[in-house]
Amino acid sequence: MSDDLERLRADAVVSLSQAADLRAWDAVRVGVLGKSGSLTALLKELGKAAPDERRARGAALNALRDELTQLIEARRMVLDEQALQARLAAEKLDVSLPARPREPGAIHPISRTIEEMSAIFGAMGFTVGEGRDIENDWFNFGALNIPGHHPARADHDTFYLPGTRDGRPLLLRTQTSDVQIISMLEQEPPIRVIAPGRTYRADHDATHSPMFHQCEGLVIDRGITLGHLKGCLIDFLRAFFGVEQLPVRFRSSYFPFTEPSMEIDIGWNRKTGELGGGGDWLEVLGAGMVHAKVLANCGLDPREWQGFAFGLGIERFTMLKHGISDLRTFYDGDPRWAQHYGFNPLAPANLIEGI
Numbered sequence: 001m002s003d004d005l006e007r008l009r010a011d012a013v014v015s016l017s018q019a020a021d022l023r024a025w026d027a028v029r030v031g032v033l034g035k036s037g038s039l040t041a042l043l044k045e046l047g048k049a050a051p052d053e054r055r056a057r058g059a060a061l062n063a064l065r066d067e068l069t070q071l072i073e074a075r076r077m078v079l080d081e082q083a084l085q086a087r088l089a090a091e092k093l094d095v096s097l098p099a100r101p102r103e104p105g106a107i108h109p110i111s112r113t114i115e116e117m118s119a120i121f122g123a124m125g126f127t128v129g130e131g132r133d134i135e136n137d138w139f140n141f142g143a144l145n146i147p148g149h150h151p152a153r154a155d156h157d158t159f160y161l162p163g164t165r166d167g168r169p170l171l172l173r174t175q176t177s178d179v180q181i182i183s184m185l186e187q188e189p190p191i192r193v194i195a196p197g198r199t200y201r202a203d204h205d206a207t208h209s210p211m212f213h214q215c216e217g218l219v220i221d222r223g224i225t226l227g228h229l230k231g232c233l234i235d236f237l238r239a240f241f242g243v244e245q246l247p248v249r250f251r252s253s254y255f256p257f258t259e260p261s262m263e264i265d266i267g268w269n270r271k272t273g274e275l276g277g278g279g280d281w282l283e284v285l286g287a288g289m290v291h292a293k294v295l296a297n298c299g300l301d302p303r304e305w306q307g308f309a310f311g312l313g314i315e316r317f318t319m320l321k322h323g324i325s326d327l328r329t330f331y332d333g334d335p336r337w338a339q340h341y342g343f344n345p346l347a348p349a350n351l352i353e354g355i
């Protein structure tokens, strides 16, 4: 190798070994192989050499370029590894340190309600299912007998998302009723499922949050009647609120996916907020017998299979049970609120029977 190439090589090797970080490394790389790098300059001058000299020098230059490219790459791997090790050392967490006692955690009241509902329905033979927060409009509306022009679609203030699934527009589900469809498509009847989960509507004030929770329930079997629906929900409401003789009223209503449909009220005292025989009524549930069209949409023969469904707002149930007056406080993340309304998972008094 001629002297100038030897020198170029030696210089590059020294600068590379001195490059202590990726920035310095990159400067060396550009200085040698970049557009105006030292080696690139020599390659450009090659054209001026006499033909026989050109061949020998060209081969030497190419060999040098290959060698330096490899050395540069190798140095980069060393620096990458060093950077990774430094980061790992800096980000090390001592998980054996005791928790900071000033900020103890607590089970959020919403989670608590979901656990209690799962325990009560679990004891009645229900399993706990789950839908999808991102749903297509068939599962959220179409299969539930809410066609495109139906006013219920407008009522729901839906958050639509870009894109489609199975050719249908995507949205954030406005109700947990999608789980009715998912359950009937995925399971063979008899079905007994509840599905607590997040739901979304473009609505925000003291009594509405754009994200909230519902719990859906679905029973499908042969010979299911309105009597089953009533018995199941009365038992549930009395168990959940812990009021043995809680008055429960079934009021005729309308949902596109149930027929007949009803809204369900519990007795309370409007002035004191106390649940029971206070003379006032408070709506807490939507329910009904699963519509024949919905059964058929899921491939079930309505002459053979019947069922009932219900849906409730988890925030509302939680507020009623624990005397929480402002919906927005659920999502403020205020540790004092969590301490006051939350539950210590280790306190024996907070154990939930049945789970």
Ligand code: PHE
Binding pocket: 174, 175, 176, 177, 255, 258, 286, 287, 288, 309, 310, 311, 312
């Ligand atoms: N999905 C209804 C709502 O969000 C509630 C409901 C569920 C009603 C199941 C009937 C049956 O208001």
